[in-house]
Amino acid sequence: MTALDSTPIDPQSTRVGFIGLGNVGGKLAGSLLRNGVDLVVRDLDSDLVDSFVGAGATAASTPSELAAMCDVVITCLPSPAASVAVMESDDGVLVGLRPGAVWLEMSTTDSDEVTRIGALVAGAGGAAVDCPVSGGCHRAATGNISIFAGTERATFERVFPLLTILGRRVLHTGELGSASILKVATNYLATANLIAVTEALTTMAAAGIDLGTTYEAFRISSGNSFVHETEGQVILNGGRDISFTMDLVLKDIGLFQDVADAAGVPLEMNPLMIDIFSDAAERYGDREWSPNVIRRLEDAAGVSVTAPGFPAELLDDEPEERGAEVVVRR
Secondary structure, eight states: OOTTOOOOOOTTSOEEEEEOOSTTHHHHHHHHHHTTOEEEEEOSOHHHHHHHHHTTOEEOSSHHHHHHHOSEEEEOOSSHHHHHHHHHSTTSHHHHOOTTOEEEEOSOOOHHHHHHHHHHHHHTTOEEEEOOEESOHHHHTTTOEEEEEESOHHHHHHHHHHHHHHEEEEEEEESTTHHHHHHHHHHHHHHHHHHHHHHHHHHHHHTTOOHHHHHHHHHTSTTOOHHHHHHHHHHHHSOOOOSOBHHHHHHHHHHHHHHHHHHTOOOSHHHHHHHHHHHHHHHHOTTSBGGGGGHHHHHHHTOOOOOTTOOSSOOOOSOOOOOEEOOOOO
């Protein structure tokens, strides 16, 4: 494989490295392993690494060692700073990157940083794609999540066969960095929906309306949303485990605020949302599950927003299918 090679990647004959086996990354890497991809893994949590090795993956001791073993390197990390460390440290990916290799940045990260590091990857003879995912951990686990991919068209077509294993719907968003901008915009919308859902559910509880009936009323109405159908269930269960924490919400809507500030857009809702989640993180801990932002309202109203019959964990009931490109209307 050379830097100018435009041949589509064959997932069954390409060794892929995956760095970051957390809530999202572990499920994405699991899709690759489940579908027969030759996988090399790296994570700071040795137990996570061991679980993948036990399932057939190979472990690398450093990011540079992983990069030297693979033609594709995927990172899925919790912050831009983590991505910088993995890519640019003395034993980072850039040190071991093979000429012609492709770096897929699947973290939700800063578009300027992914563009900057992408230039370093190109300088080392590789190609870069920012390809964050959206749709929840339950869909990441089944390979049915959505993927945004920012890169030149030729590189997109080169990595597309691999992306169709990782996700169901794959959207080419334009140049490198464009996917990261769109991703933080979608997380802004999800956060706005979450706050609205918590306010609506708490108000119905305080007004004495049955919450099972409330859930169905919202679901079949113009007030429905993806967040209500998914996070609404784990809120009502009381467990509120959505595999996403308050500090990650604050990171994402902070990145969206940066985009708006740079574009000169005077946002009104997002600064308030940052205040709401900052207060919730201070009260309940920044590693608390994000749906527990509702506790601020439960505490204030003196109600418990729970109902029987709702699951503690979301599961994707759609069968796993090979992904396809989402065609943009022109």
